Amino acid sequence: xxxxxxxxxxxxxxxxxxxxxxxxxxxxxxxxxxxxxxxxxxxxxxxxxxxxxxxxxxxxxxxxxxxxxxxxxxxxxxxxxxxxxxxxxxxxxxxxxxxxxxxxxxxxxxxxxxxxxxxxxxxxxxxxxxxxxxxxxxxxxxxxxxxxxxxxxxxxxxxxxxxxxxxxxxxxxxxxxxxxxxxxxxxxxxxxxxxxxxxxxxxxxxxxxxxxxxxxxxxxxx
Amino acid sequence: xxxxxxxxxxxxxxxxxxxxxxxxxxxxxxxxxxxxxxxxxxxxxxxxxxxxxxxxxxxxxxxxxxxxxxxxxxxxxxxxxxxxxxxxxxxxxxxxxxxxxxxxxxxxxxxxxxxxxxxxxxxxxxxxxxxxxxxxxxxxxxxxxxxxxxxxxxxxxxxxxxxxxxxxxxxxxxxxxxxxxxxxxxxxxxxxxxxxxxxxxxxxxxxxxxxxxxxxxxxxxx
Amino acid sequence: xxxxxxxxxxxxxxxxxxxxxxxxxxxxxxxxxxxxxxxxxxxxxxxxxxxxxxxxxxxxxxxxxxxxxxxxxxxxxxxxxxxxxxxxxxxxxxxxxxxxxxxxxxxxxxxxxxxxxxxxxxxxxxxxxxxxxxxxxxxxxxxxxxxxxxxxxxxxxxxxxxxxxxxxxxxxxxxxxxxxxxxxxxxxxxxxxxxxxxxxxxxxxxxxxxxxxxxxxxxxxx
Amino acid sequence: xxxxxxxxxxxxxxxxxxxxxxxxxxxxxxxxxxxxxxxxxxxxxxxxxxxxxxxxxxxxxxxxxxxxxxxxxxxxxxxxxxxxxxxxxxxxxxxxxxxxxxxxxxxxxxxxxxxxxxxxxxxxxxxxxxxxxxxxxxxxxxxxxxxxxxxxxxxxxxxxxxxxxxxxxxxxxxxxxxxxxxxxxxxxxxxxxxxxxxxxxxxxxxxxxxxxxxxxxxxxxx
Numbered sequence: 001x002x003x004x005x006x007x008x009x010x011x012x013x014x015x016x017x018x019x020x021x022x023x024x025x026x027x028x029x030x031x032x033x034x035x036x037x038x039x040x041x042x043x044x045x046x047x048x049x050x051x052x053x054x055x056x057x058x059x060x061x062x063x064x065x066x067x068x069x070x071x072x073x074x075x076x077x078x079x080x081x082x083x084x085x086x087x088x089x090x091x092x093x094x095x096x097x098x099x100x101x102x103x104x105x106x107x108x109x110x111x112x113x114x115x116x117x118x119x120x121x122x123x124x125x126x127x128x129x130x131x132x133x134x135x136x137x138x139x140x141x142x143x144x145x146x147x148x149x150x151x152x153x154x155x156x157x158x159x160x161x162x163x164x165x166x167x168x169x170x171x172x173x174x175x176x177x178x179x180x181x182x183x184x185x186x187x188x189x190x191x192x193x194x195x196x197x198x199x200x201x202x203x204x205x206x207x208x209x210x211x212x213x214x215x216x217x218x219x220x221x222x
Numbered sequence: 223x224x225x226x227x228x229x230x231x232x233x234x235x236x237x238x239x240x241x242x243x244x245x246x247x248x249x250x251x252x253x254x255x256x257x258x259x260x261x262x263x264x265x266x267x268x269x270x271x272x273x274x275x276x277x278x279x280x281x282x283x284x285x286x287x288x289x290x291x292x293x294x295x296x297x298x299x300x301x302x303x304x305x306x307x308x309x310x311x312x313x314x315x316x317x318x319x320x321x322x323x324x325x326x327x328x329x330x331x332x333x334x335x336x337x338x339x340x341x342x343x344x345x346x347x348x349x350x351x352x353x354x355x356x357x358x359x360x361x362x363x364x365x366x367x368x369x370x371x372x373x374x375x376x377x378x379x380x381x382x383x384x385x386x387x388x389x390x391x392x393x394x395x396x397x398x399x400x401x402x403x404x405x406x407x408x409x410x411x412x413x414x415x416x417x418x419x420x421x422x423x424x425x426x427x428x429x430x431x432x433x434x435x436x437x438x439x440x441x442x443x444x
Numbered sequence: 445x446x447x448x449x450x451x452x453x454x455x456x457x458x459x460x461x462x463x464x465x466x467x468x469x470x471x472x473x474x475x476x477x478x479x480x481x482x483x484x485x486x487x488x489x490x491x492x493x494x495x496x497x498x499x500x501x502x503x504x505x506x507x508x509x510x511x512x513x514x515x516x517x518x519x520x521x522x523x524x525x526x527x528x529x530x531x532x533x534x535x536x537x538x539x540x541x542x543x544x545x546x547x548x549x550x551x552x553x554x555x556x557x558x559x560x561x562x563x564x565x566x567x568x569x570x571x572x573x574x575x576x577x578x579x580x581x582x583x584x585x586x587x588x589x590x591x592x593x594x595x596x597x598x599x600x601x602x603x604x605x606x607x608x609x610x611x612x613x614x615x616x617x618x619x620x621x622x623x624x625x626x627x628x629x630x631x632x633x634x635x636x637x638x639x640x641x642x643x644x645x646x647x648x649x650x651x652x653x654x655x656x657x658x659x660x661x662x663x664x665x666x
Numbered sequence: 667x668x669x670x671x672x673x674x675x676x677x678x679x680x681x682x683x684x685x686x687x688x689x690x691x692x693x694x695x696x697x698x699x700x701x702x703x704x705x706x707x708x709x710x711x712x713x714x715x716x717x718x719x720x721x722x723x724x725x726x727x728x729x730x731x732x733x734x735x736x737x738x739x740x741x742x743x744x745x746x747x748x749x750x751x752x753x754x755x756x757x758x759x760x761x762x763x764x765x766x767x768x769x770x771x772x773x774x775x776x777x778x779x780x781x782x783x784x785x786x787x788x789x790x791x792x793x794x795x796x797x798x799x800x801x802x803x804x805x806x807x808x809x810x811x812x813x814x815x816x817x818x819x820x821x822x823x824x825x826x827x828x829x830x831x832x833x834x835x836x837x838x839x840x841x842x843x844x845x846x847x848x849x850x851x852x853x854x855x856x857x858x859x860x861x862x863x864x865x866x867x868x869x870x871x872x873x874x875x876x877x878x879x880x881x882x883x884x885x886x887x888x
Contacts, residue, residue, distance in 0.1 A: 011296070011300070015239065015243065015296055017681065018240065018243050018684065019243045019246070019247055019292065021681065021684050021685045021688060022243060022244050022247035022248070022466075022688050023247045023250065023251055024685070025685055025688035025689045025692060026247060026248060026251040026688070026692060027251060027254070028689065028761075028765070029689055029692040029693060029696065029765055030251065030254065031765075032693070032696065032765045032766065032768060032769060035766070035769040036769070036772065037772050037773040037775075037776040037777075040785075042780055042782035042784075042785060043782050043784045043785060044785075045773070045777060045782075045784070045785035045788045045789065046784075046785075046788045049773075049788065049792065063762050067755075067758045067762075070685065070758075071751075071754060074677075074681055078677070085293075088293060089289075092289045092292075095250075096285050096289075099250070099251055099253075099254045100254065100257070102254060103254060103257040103258070106258065106259050107259045107267070107271075110259040111259075111267060114264055116264035116265050116267075118264075118265045118267070118268075119262075119264065119265060119266075119267035119268075122267045122268045122271065123267065126271065233518070233522070237461065237465065237518055240462065240465050241465045241468070241469055241514065244465060244466050244469035244470070244688075245469045245472065245473055248469060248470060248473040249473060249476070252473065252476065307515075310515060311511075314511045314514075317472075318507050318511075321472070321473055321475075321476045322476065322479070324476060325476060325479040325480070328480065328481050329481045329489070329493075332481040333481075333489060336486055338486035338487050338489075340486075340487045340489070340490075341484075341486065341487060341488075341489035341490075344489045344490045344493065345489065348493065455740070455744070459683065459687065459740055462684065462687050463687045463690070463691055463736065466687060466688050466691035466692070467691045467694065467695055470691060470692060470695040471695060471698070474695065474698065529737075532737060533733075536733045536736075539694075540729050540733075543694070543695055543697075543698045544698065544701070546698060547698060547701040547702070550702065550703050551703045551711070551715075554703040555703075555711060558708055560708035560709050560711075562708075562709045562711070562712075563706075563708065563709060563710075563711035563712075566711045566712045566715065567711065570715065
């Protein structure tokens with residue numbers, strides 16, 4: 001019932017969105033903290049900077065990944081009308097796993113610096129694990145919304161979030177596969193996949209679902 | 223009286239909410255900064271990562287704790303209509319104590335790494351102290367609102383915040399008890415309690431008070 | 445003229461407020477980064493934690509200072525209707541100086557740890573300098589608003605911001621005097637003044653000006 | 667067409683603005699992290715602080731640069747009505763490059779500390795490269811808006827963003843020229859240019875385009 005009391009105790013998503021934006025903004029900027037002046041002998045700065053290329057690659061891949069996450073988060077929340085405690089926790093689970101991303105990024109950058117192959121295999125496996133965990137958190141988030149159509153806006157197709165689930169599941173599989181390939185074949189293979197995956201993901205996601213909110217919005221307008 | 227001047231000098235809570243969200247988001251993300259690449263010999267990364275498990279536990283417990291705090295903060299502010307200077311300071315006191323959480327978390331993680339039992343006892347006592355301080359800050363916050371019903375929204379039961387006080391008081395006692403148990407019995411006991419407490423707290427809080435805003439909102443709607 | 449074009453090119457303060465809130469929230473939380481696990485011998489954690497008391501004092505003083513700044517910032521902006529480029533820069537100058545606060549705080553904490561009296565004198569002088577700079581930034585901010593009454597809301601007394609200027613000027617003098625006292629007499633004198641000053645400031649400010657927005661709002665309502 | 671569905675799938679810029687504000691606020695505050703207590707012998711704090719002057723200069727220059735960027739970002743977004751996925755990525759590219767600024771700032775500060783001339787040349791070249799990259803990101807952003815007039819507000823002149831492009835291009839050239847001058851002549855030359863450039867940029871930008879939103883808003887009002 002929409003009595004004044006009920007209205008006040010319902011939770012519109014605005015504060016959860018602001019909180020999520022702040023967390024994602026902090027995480028994406030924390031990545032930059034790994035870009036530090038290299039510790040080199042006097043006169044060795046140029047060589048030191050060039051040696052850090054794996055850090056730059058790891059920074060670029062993680063930035064791209066988090067940017068895609070933010071766009072997906074935004075696309076999902078444009079369809080959410082109100083949140084219950086279950087959805088709040090699904091969102092907090094999402095934030096917890098995405099906040100982990102700078103950690104395996106730093107581990108990869110560190111092992112690339114020292115150049116031990118065993119460590120590099122472990123590092124890409126860790127990155128793959130966190131990537132898979134993050135996709136799992138998305139899966140939980142989408143599955144919760146699919147089971148609670150009353151939380152989405154009226155115009156949103158009830159099957160929308162159900163159709164998002166396979167994409168999250170594919171992400172879990174792909175990150176684990178990339179980690180396995182990096183562990184068994186060569187860490188560089190995994191690193192390249194980590195860089196390509198978000199790009200591939202961002203592009204294909206628009207095709208499969210007839211495009212995300214943003215693209216479709218433009219199409220609707222034309 | 224609601225003259226134009228009075229309206230402008232009254233303080234609606236929107237900016238305090240935005241500021242609190244930013245502080246809590248930063249604190250929850252600062253925890254991640256403790257997840258750093260372990261300093262290991264070449265080839266020892268896997269063992270190094272596995273050795274860090276107390277850090278992961280401490281990270282999980284503190285994340286959970288801060289997430290519950292954020293949800294409670296949100297539930298409280300959906301009931302606040304406007305803020306006076308006293309409530310502003312009660313809120314700033316809350317933010318000051320919750321911003322302390324990453325510090326004992328890092329101390330626990332550090333002592334778990336070095337493995338000295340005396341230090342571990344001190345570390346869990348420190349965590350318990352900060353946890354108790356935080357519950358004390360909630361107690362002040364709830365007590366202030368209980369004494370100033372004119373600051374809450376019209377539909378909010380005048381006894382609502384009075385009934386929140388015992389919960390905060392129980393938190394003070396439970397954290398001190400956990401710290402004492404960790405100090406006298408074994409630090410691991412306290413660590414496990416720190417992990418369980420926010421879960422227990424989050425779950426029971428919904429039962430005792432007929433559920434928080436979010437759950438009740440759903441019930442009202444059905 | 446209030447043509448559609450003019451309206452769009454005018455700048456309402458909402459984005460500057462959100463940006464300022466984010467900066468102040470980050471700065472106030474950065475202070476916590478100085479609270480780190482002390483580097484002690486195994487078994488020496490308790491002594492190590494107790495030795496850090498000047499850090500806790502410095503943290504408390506700076507937190508208090510920044511909290512008062514945020515409340516003043518909020519009180520000022522409830523009176524601002526729109527911003528021109530000059531006011532934007534005055535606000536950015538304010539943010540630049542308040543972002544400096546964690547730096548002398550860390551320097552004081554560091555020198556208190558090493559205990560060299562000459563260094564402690566320099567440290568409190570540095571803190572006093574930054575405190576005075578910050579009050580100077582407020583002076584510029586208030587003076588700009590006093591000269592541009594068209595930027596404030598209609599109901600705001602034209603002399604309001606003119607009357608805020610002496611308070612900022614007194615701050616400049618008081619911080620320099622505290623620094624001088626700390627340098628000439630003893631650093632501890634300055635440290636205590638730094639802790640008392642924001643309290644004193646927060647309390648008296650309400651008296652002199654018939655109270656800030658928040659207190660007056662309550663009075664108007666009664 | 668503006669059916670309820672189309673409305674929901676369109677993307678208004680408010681969340682992108684909040685996210686950008688958070689990122690820029692974090693980046694501008696991260697700069698302060700480089701202002702740390704200098705590591706000096708007991709009694710050598712004053713000399714240590716004075717020796718750090720290049721850090722202060724680098725801090726001031728980067729703060730100024732990021733402040734100008736934020737003002738330009740704000741001026742651009744007051745003209746944007748809605749965002750498509752391309753504009754989202756152009757904005758995320760902008761954020762990625764501006765988040766890099768603290769890194770060459772720290773490298774310059776570090777080399778100034780060690781005083782090796784070869785390293786200083788490399789450091790200013792790196793800063794110039796990041797500065798040029800950032801102007802390139804603006805160029806992409808403005809060019810995208812120039813090609814998509816349907817994304818801007820009705821009252822915005824269709825040639826507005828086309829006219830912004832040369833300014834961004836000049837920035838690319840000026841930063842590369844400053845880097846080259848610093849590399850060939852003396853790093854100090856580049857450092858001074860880096861400090862002057864944002865000032866010069868902020869001032870002239872108002873002249874060329876009949877002033878930005880803020881200044882013009884005041885003129886329209888008079």
